[in-house]
Amino acid sequence: MLKGKRVLLGVTGSIAAYKSAYLIRLLQQEGAEVKALITDAGKHFIGIDTLRALTGHEVYTDNFLTDGAWRDSHISLAEWADVYLLAPATANTIAGLACGMAGNLVTSTALAFSSHRIAVAPAMNTAMWCSPAVVDNVSLLRRRGVTIIDPGEGSLACGAQGTGRLAEPEDILAALTAILVTNKPLSGVRIMITAGPTREWLDDVRYISNPSTGKIGFSLTRAALAQGAEVRLVMGPVNELLDDIIAGAELISVESALDMQREVSAGIDTTDVLIMAAAVSDYRPVVRASGKIKKDKDVMTLNLVRNPDILKDIAGRAVNCVLIGFALESANHLENAQRKLADKRLDMIILNDPTSFGAETGSFTLLMKNRGPICIDQASKDNLALSIMEKIADILKERKRTDENN
């Protein structure tokens, strides 16, 4: 099942480290090539020679070269591997991953992987596993899209009974296979979705915003994940964040249009498809007053300045990216949407109207380059999202064909 796949195994300082030897064998029997990294604490629990003999590769332990020889760095290891498996993962290393620590090779290497290519198999005593700090750290990693291979229940090395023992190697293999072997149409495609409203602050207690609830963004995220995509969700302030969504996607919370622009810009170079579903405020106050503006005038004039058109601005830079926008129009719907499609050089634009704000269903029109409009009447936002994902898969296939013919 794992023929041709490359697994980087990070071993940390848990008594369960001895199980990594069997895990390496299992992975190899499935056809995977394995390289191992180990923390200093990990070396107390399994010999480097064992790992070296089993993997057939140098075992990486240190960030720094001491003998002048060339070794793979955390970056080249991340480029080499399809997946980074931390098994067993200690409470300490999990905390390091959650905080973005880069104090040793095992944690610094994790920073060079996208969350979706990391799987963590924790192993620790029950009290540690249930401690608020570990619970929070594990849930943060899940929210970023890291696969957590939950520990099992049974007798622990410390003699106690409870949850915390490293998942069985067979279960770890199954979880890795699920990450690595997929026949989903958007498998490996990196999709960035913006959603929700933005807030533009007038002073410290008031802002301009709109009633967007982020529902389309959630539906798009769910549909993209189901098709195997890696999702980065850049979300404006919404009342509710859905746990099942956040668990699979990398969530970036933002407030203002400028925050959103910064995050989109930061992620665009590692994005294959950008879907701008956010209801971005067109204008923001020229200045944000400090404190609370006094109501000492009968008529007050707000000076507003245009916010950037995030999608239009990014279009020039994101030449290889599939660009998808939403157009909310209350008049001349088709005409305006067609113009935006051309002006912003988009691959697709989804036309909707103000009644879809916060609603479960709506009527939408999909407009694409060189194709007639596709009307989706009174559909749920989940169904709309599925149609959009199908079209994205078509666009990507078409691009691949064109590239191959050139």
Ligand SMILES: Cc1cc2nc3c(=O)[nH]c(=O)nc-3n(C[C@H](O)[C@H](O)[C@H](O)COP(=O)(O)O)c2cc1C
């Ligand atoms: C005998 C022994 C067994 C340990 N087992 C575990 C364990 O199963 N899980 C854990 O989180 N920490 C365990 N620890 C503590 C870690 O080894 C310690 O926190 C260490 O700093 C982890 O470093 P690392 O994450 O860089 O490998 C154990 C320590 C000892 C001495």
